Amino acid sequence: MADRQTAYSVSLFGSQTGDGVQDATAPSRIQQALVDFVMEFTLDNVFIYRDQIRENVLVKQYYCDIDIAHVIVYNDELAQNLTQNPAEVIPLFEAALKSCTQRIVYPSQKNIKLPEHQLLLHSTASELSIRDLTANHVSHLVRIPGIIIGASTLSSKSTALAIRCRNCQHEEVLPVSGGFAGISLPRYCARQRAEGEGGDKCPMDPYYVMHERCQFIDQQVLKLQEAPDQVPVGELPRHIMISADRYLANRVVPGTRCTITGVFSIYQQKGSKRSGNTAVAIRNPYVRAVGIHTDVDHTTKGSAVFSAEEEQEFLEMSRRPDIYDVFASCIAPSIYGNQDIKKAIACLLMGGSKKILPDGMKLRGDINVLLLGDPGTAKSQLLKFVEKVSPIAVYTSGKGSSAAGLTASVQRDHTTREFYLEGGAMVLADGGVVCIDEFDKMRDEDRVAIHEAMEQQTISIAKAGITTILNSRTSVLAAANPIFGRYDDMKTPGENIDFQTTILSRFDMIFIVRDDHDRGRDERIAKHVMGIAMGGRGVEETVQAEIPIEKMKRYITYCRSRCAPRLSPEAAEKLSSHFVSIRRQVHAAEMDANQRSSIPITVRQLEAIIRITESLAKLSLSPVAEERHVDEAIRLFLASTMDAVNQGGGQASKEMMEEVHKLEEELRRRMGVGWQVNMSTLKREMVDGKGYSEQALSRALHVMQARESIKLRHSNSVVYRCNV
Numbered sequence: 178m179a180d181r182q183t184a185y186s187v188s189l190f191g192s193q194t195g196d197g198v199q200d201a202t203a204p205s206r207i208q209q210a211l212v213d214f215v216m217e218f219t220l221d222n223v224f225i226y227r228d229q230i231r232e233n234v235l236v237k238q239y240y241c242d243i244d245i246a247h248v249i250v251y252n253d254e255l256a257q258n259l260t261q262n263p264a265e266v267i268p269l270f271e272a273a274l275k276s277c278t279q280r281i282v283y284p285s286q287k288n289i290k291l292p293e294h295q296l297l298l299h300s301t302a303s304e305l306s307i308r309d310l311t312a313n314h315v316s317h318l319v320r321i322p323g324i325i326i327g328a329s330t331l332s333s334k335s336t337a338l339a340i341r342c343r344n345c346q347h348e349e350v351l352p353v354s355g356g357f358a359g360i361s362l363p364r365y366c367a368r369q370r371a372e373g374e375g376g377d378k379c380p381m382d383p384y385y386v387m388h389e390r391c392q393f394i395d396q397q398v399l400k401l402q403e404a405p406d407q408v409p410v411g412e413l414p415r416h417i418m419i420s421a422d423r424y425l426a427n428r429v430v431p432g433t434r435c436t437i438t439g440v441f442s443i444y445q446q447k448g449s450k451r452s453g454n455t456a457v458a459i460r461n462p463y464v465r466a467v468g469i470h471t472d473v474d475h476t477t478k479g480s481a482v483f484s485a486e487e488e489q490e491f492l493e494m495s496r497r498p499d500i501y502d503v504f505a506s507c508i509a510p511s512i513y514g515n516q517d518i519k520k521a522i523a524c525l526l527m528g529g530s531k532k533i534l535p536d537g538m539k540l541r542g543d544i545n546v547l548l549l550g551d552p553g554t555a556k557s558q559l560l561k562f563v564e565k566v567s568p569i570a571v572y573t574s575g576k577g578s579s580a581a582g583l584t585a586s587v588q589r590d591h592t593t594r595e596f597y598l599e600g601g602a603m604v605l606a607d608g609g610v611v612c613i614d615e616f617d618k619m620r621d622e623d624r625v626a627i628h629e630a631m632e633q634q635t636i637s638i639a640k641a642g643i644t645t646i647l648n649s650r651t652s653v654l655a656a657a658n659p660i661f662g663r664y665d666d667m668k669t670p671g672e673n674i675d676f677q678t679t680i681l682s683r684f685d686m687i688f689i690v691r692d693d694h695d696r697g698r699d700e701r702i703a704k705h706v707m708g709i710a711m712g713g714r715g716v717e718e719t720v721q722a723e724i725p726i727e728k729m730k731r732y733i734t735y736c737r738s739r740c741a742p743r744l745s746p747e748a749a750e751k752l753s754s755h756f757v758s759i760r761r762q763v764h765a766a767e768m769d770a771n772q773r774s775s776i777p778i779t780v781r782q783l784e785a786i787i788r789i790t791e792s793l794a795k796l797s798l799s800p801v802a803e804e805r806h807v808d809e810a811i812r813l814f815l816a817s818t819m820d821a822v823n824q825g826g827g828q829a830s831k832e833m834m835e836e837v838h839k840l841e842e843e844l845r846r847r848m849g850v851g852w853q854v855n856m857s858t859l860k861r862e863m864v865d866g867k868g869y870s871e872q873a874l875s876r877a878l879h880v881m882q883a884r885e886s887i888k889l890r891h892s893n894s895v896v897y898r899c900n901v
Contacts, residue, residue, distance in 0.1 A: 246302075338350065338351045417463065504523050528544060615656070
């Protein structure tokens with residue numbers, strides 16, 4: 178039958194057939210639509226993507242960052258296509274960007290060789306948490322928020338493999354898809370297949386790779402974990418691997434909070450020949466990133482963006498004469514009273530000024546606060562509130578924290594078998610606050626791990642061949658109970674507080690929170706609690722917070738990034754003279770009590786008052802800290818740490834001390850070295866016979882036991898005198 182002499186026509190823009198299947202020219206149609214989008218999209222009469230491409234190419238950056246919302250506005254079907262099958266559309270988009278560059282930047286040079294372009298996407302659409310990713314999302318575009326906990330070193334991934342046959346020297350270039358996807362070399366020579374059986378036969382697996390002729394791009398593997406505040410109670414935080422390449426590599430470091438836009442993909446883990454993993458159909462998920470967007474709210478590194486109106490509002494706020502009191506009362510407004518503690522927390526959130534001396538020594542600007550007190554005084558609630566209001570915060574509890582969890586742990590990479598570091602709570606909260614609850618329940622060796630982090634603000638690690646120093650520029654807000662669960666008035670602070678002097682001197686303010694029985698106060702608290710329980714606002718004084726949490730967060734970020742106050746000469750003079758008088762006072766008290774104070778007043782405490790002064794100046798955005806700031810800082814310091822030093826002082830305890838001294842002498846006379854006496858006999862003789870109080874007796878025995886003069890035996894029923 179003869180060929181019919183008719184013209185054969187092809188539709189250029191790929192007509193859709195009746196059943197909705199696009200014909201073969203669909204890719205070119207989509208690509209043309211994408212080119213039109215980049216060339217034609219305007220916002221307020223500005224061609225934003227044309228300008229962006231021009232600017233980027235001039236600095237040799239071949240990428241374009243596109244907002245998906247703009248694509249939706251321009252062409253809904255195109256955007257739908259992009260989110261539903263990104264694996265097909267993204268390469269077309271990158272090719273479209275390349276042709277746009279050709280048209281925009283090099284219109285006259287037709288055959289210039291341009292490098293491959295990269296498409297970056299961002300969007301404000303709904304986010305998915307890592308635990309909501311299911312099989313339905315595979316090969317779709319997803320947005321996942323989280324915190325980066327590990328970032329590998331850069332590796333080179335080939336995009337095109339140049340291979341050559343060993344036998345007949347036939348060369349070929351195989352394209353490799355991005356992400357973790359691998360490629361297997363062909364088993365048979367392509368030329369032999371094309372030519373049939375003729376010629377000399379190539380063996381099986383004839384190809385080898387010519388590395389110097391391949392094309393490579395940078396690739397980095399990130400580990401994204403759910404942000405701690407999004408994890409449901411009682412669940413472990415999940416994490417997912419992210420593959421970032423080219424311009425997305427080296428964008429983020431561990432501890433960064435960010436939102437990743439990417440293609441949810443799957444890969445087969447290599448080398449997993451263990452039983453159960455050999456199933457052909459099981460794959461591991463990962464995300465191939467096409468956009469990494471760090472959260473503005475969490476970057477306090479000075480890069481936070483503030484609109485002009487916002488700046489104006491913050492400046493007006495800072496000029497209010499009562500900003501300090503208002504800000505303090507907005508901290509946990511539903512908790513009654515505790516004004517000084519709230520003021521101290523306001524200082525902690527602001528922080529002082531960090532100083533780097535000419536010889537390279539660093540002085541920290543962060544303020545550490547310890548709340549030590551009776552149960553039921555809302556310590557944990559204050560900590561929880563600080564976690565909410567601080568731009569960067571990590572909350573942890575004493576018993577559930579190990580040294581490695583607070584500082585850093587060394588992990589081993591499954592594929593490369595190399596060791597790498599994963600930051601702990603102190604590293605993740607770099608630039609923010611770590612709230613440690615139940616501080617007294619931590620094991621001593623775990624508590625020692627944060628000594629360095631609290632003063633030098635670094636964490637040094639020498640484990641498994643990794644010797645490094647990590648930054649942990651964080652404030653620590655810790656809450657603890659005294660030894661006996663409640664604060665015992667009859668005992669000195671040293672006997673109530675079970676901490677070593679080394680850790681106590683690192684706290685700038687130590688508050689002893691007492692649950693005093695006072696009828697008027699109890700009535701007010703009860704009224705307040707009832708008011709809150711009934712959905713009201715508590716007592717009239719604590720009206721709804723004037724500044725909402727979000728605004729407080731932004732204001733803290735603003736103050737921290739824009740203001741670093743310095744002391745005025747008068748303020749410095751006042752501080753130094755005051756420090757000397759505080760030291761004299763403490764020394765006199767130590768001489769009276771005949772024992773060293775358990776809460777030390779050292780030069781660190783002078784630095785603490787300086788930091789508090791600076792933070793008060795920062796709160797009102799004042800560049801110089803003046804005398805009024807110093808007065809308030811000293812008042813806060815006296816109300817916290819000095820109050821803690823003097824606790825258990827006063828007339829009653831002086832009489833008690835004298836009684837204890839007399840009793841000690843009496844007991845020494847009564848018992849020779851090597852003697853032992855029943856506790857009941859001692860009580861009868863000393864309390865009933867000589868009229869001493871039982872408290873004084875137990876205190877004297879406690880002191881003598883601490884000095885190792887006596888030992889208590891047989892479950893404290895027998896007292897044995899062991900030495901002088």
